[in-house]
Amino acid sequence: MGQTQQTENNEEMDVKALQDMYKKFVMECPSGLLFLHEFKRFFGVDATGEASDYAENMFRAFDKNGDNTIDFLEFVATLNLVFRGDLEHKLRWSFKVYDKDSNGYVDKNELRSIIDVSQIHYLYPNDLYTQISSFALDEVVNRILQAVDSDGDGQISMEEFIRGAQQDQWLLSLFKLGMNPAGWVLAQRRRSAHF
Structure with missing residues (x-):
């Protein structure tokens, strides 16, 4: 209740x-x-x-x-x-925010840029912010690419982005909450x- x-x-x-x-x-x-x-x-x-x-x-x-x-x-x-x-629509929208050049892929530089700005403005919940701030920015970016870039081409497609977020709670928190437009x-x- x-x-x-x-x-x-x-x-x-x-x-x-x-x-x-x-x-x-x-x-x-x-x-x-x-x-x-x-x-x-x-x-x-x-x-x-x-x-x-x-x-x-x-x-x-x-x-x-x-x-x-x-x-x-x-x-x-x-x-x-x-x-x-719903979650998938929010992730699709978040992907568009990450994809700065609108080429349909998120690369290492785009990830680094968004995560850096998000950290500066404390857009993550406290526990996620604490986890992220304990790593160097490049470590976070590399962890994301390792987890999500299933074909190993150094870029994340929208499908990889959504699938990765749905399979990994840490990534979901990062993608959904770190880029939470409503928040x-x-x-x-x-x-x-x-x-």
Whole structure:
């Protein structure tokens, strides 16, 4: 019974967070389009700060049609997916965030970049952050490639990414929570509310 109530409260919080973001979108983007610099401002990201690359990757993942803007439908669809989608859909979306050059593969440099930014901003839960911070960045990247890159080509395809995350709890936590867009969005929202 307590778990049901907790789930309902989390869903209520998610709905409230979504509603707040929808209102903010409409107020800040009356044209109905959100550009990269506005996206960063929207989530309180310094244009030149450490989270800038991460925000750019998220922007690209939101921008479904690749026109360098996010319209309201893209915004709503993506937020709905990251807050309410099933695990495979969330992993597919996270893969797009990792795949900086949109070539359909995540390579060592892309992994290193995202994990580095994620560590800096403490986007992992405390226990995962403690595990990751005890390793050098290259050790974490190499462990991921070893576990996920089944064909050994030095790149991770979307299928390898999803399969690896579903087979290894540590990777699932890293891929899903380290790149948890819902968590990042809520953290940025809380952060910008304090300033």
